[in-house]
Amino acid sequence: MAQIFGSPESYVQGRGVAAEIGTHTESLGGSALLLADEVVMDLVEADVTASLQSRDAAVTTAVFSGECSSSEIDRVGELAADAQAEFVVGAGGGKALDTAKAVGEDLGLGVVAMPTIASTDAPCSALSVVYTDHGEFESYRFLDRHPDVVLVDTALVAAAPTRFFTSGIADALATRFEADATMRSAGDNILGGKDTRAGHRLAELCYETLRDHGISAVDAVENDAVTESVEAVTEANTLLSGLGFESGGLAAAHSIHNGLTQLEATHEATHGEKVNVGTLSQLVLEGRSDEFVEDVVEFSLDIGLPVKMADIGLDDPSDEDLLTVAEAACAEDETIHNEPFDVTPEMVRDALVTASEIGRRVERRR
Numbered sequence: 001m002a003q004i005f006g007s008p009e010s011y012v013q014g015r016g017v018a019a020e021i022g023t024h025t026e027s028l029g030g031s032a033l034l035l036a037d038e039v040v041m042d043l044v045e046a047d048v049t050a051s052l053q054s055r056d057a058a059v060t061t062a063v064f065s066g067e068c069s070s071s072e073i074d075r076v077g078e079l080a081a082d083a084q085a086e087f088v089v090g091a092g093g094g095k096a097l098d099t100a101k102a103v104g105e106d107l108g109l110g111v112v113a114m115p116t117i118a119s120t121d122a123p124c125s126a127l128s129v130v131y132t133d134h135g136e137f138e139s140y141r142f143l144d145r146h147p148d149v150v151l152v153d154t155a156l157v158a159a160a161p162t163r164f165f166t167s168g169i170a171d172a173l174a175t176r177f178e179a180d181a182t183m184r185s186a187g188d189n190i191l192g193g194k195d196t197r198a199g200h201r202l203a204e205l206c207y208e209t210l211r212d213h214g215i216s217a218v219d220a221v222e223n224d225a226v227t228e229s230v231e232a233v234t235e236a237n238t239l240l241s242g243l244g245f246e247s248g249g250l251a252a253a254h255s256i257h258n259g260l261t262q263l264e265a266t267h268e269a270t271h272g273e274k275v276n277v278g279t280l281s282q283l284v285l286e287g288r289s290d291e292f293v294e295d296v297v298e299f300s301l302d303i304g305l306p307v308k309m310a311d312i313g314l315d316d317p318s319d320e321d322l323l324t325v326a327e328a329a330c331a332e333d334e335t336i337h338n339e340p341f342d343v344t345p346e347m348v349r350d351a352l353v354t355a356s357e358i359g360r361r362v363e364r365r366r
């Protein structure tokens, strides 16, 4: 089978770049739909509208409901059609961006992904994760095209609540481990091909960047400051992890995340926070050494990330709850089958409870 690597047409990152968006969208047409929820609309509408209008692009705004569901994708699609938009600018977190990407695909429009938090690796991928209107994982929707432009204003990223930034570190921390599993099993990446050296190396670079800069980047973001470490980690969370997971492949960590979304009690935890519990479980599942797992737990604690189920709303999960998570994680089309051995629900349940116990133990001894 062919090796496949994919990426957005262009990636722009820096302090204040939201106000320069118009200089990067001229090839996309003269009419934009700006999609953002109320919080994000307040943050970006003035700068984005002024910059696009200065380049002769008309702007219509649409308020995002908060969930990337089929009904929301259809609703926003109708608004884009009514506005005769030629491109969609999705601003906000992963859900707003995933919705904008799906709308762009449905209507054949250009797409600008403008993350205002570095909370996930959603911005760069040709993928929308679709949920029910109630927030349960429903399906991966694979898109034909990547976003035309990904634009990340690091001043916005640093000013947002720190929890989003740390969640993005968690999402990115999983990337290398999942790409490694996919490579060892010769599994498929998200683009339906085998990995390239480039895809795999970017996943490794992502991990190295987080370990080299993660802790001080969080210190900076706590103070709304943009440092070189914040630039490095924003790039790792957004670009390196985005390219790394898509072209490198996903494995157990994200399947366990998807399983966890089946339980209402986890819905308050962010995507990245649930992924971190999935990552630690993957390491246990793979039989990594105590020292290795504890090192990742220590780093997670330094960053302020969950290391056990109780940290993501599951204080005392019942056997039935654990089986629900484990069975969903092992569904036939799940990426957990990219692990280089057969995985059963029992193995996932045992890895989850053991990873949580390790997390609890390391936390106690600090």
Ligand SMILES: NC(=O)c1ccc[n+]([C@@H]2O[C@H](COP(=O)([O-])OP(=O)(O)OC[C@H]3O[C@@H](n4cnc5c(N)ncnc54)[C@H](O)[C@@H]3O)[C@@H](O)[C@H]2O)c1
Pocket (backbone or CB within 6 Å): 037, 039, 040, 043, 066, 068, 092, 093, 094, 095, 096, 098, 116, 117, 119, 120, 121, 122, 123, 125, 127, 128, 129, 156, 157, 159, 160, 161, 164, 167, 171, 270, 271, 272
């Ligand atoms: N498509 C992909 O490749 C991919 C990859 C990873 C994750 N995802 C998806 O991303 C979603 C999770 O995204 P998320 O964690 O960003 O959550 P989210 O999209 O729900 O956004 C979280 C919140 O951040 C707020 N926000 C955004 N920018 C802000 C700012 N600058 N200041 C203050 N608040 C701000 C928004 O109002 C929103 O309420 C999940 O649906 C997940 O499946 C998709």
Ligand SMILES: [Zn+2]
Pocket (backbone or CB within 6 Å): 120, 121, 171, 254, 271, 275
């Ligand atoms: Zn993710």
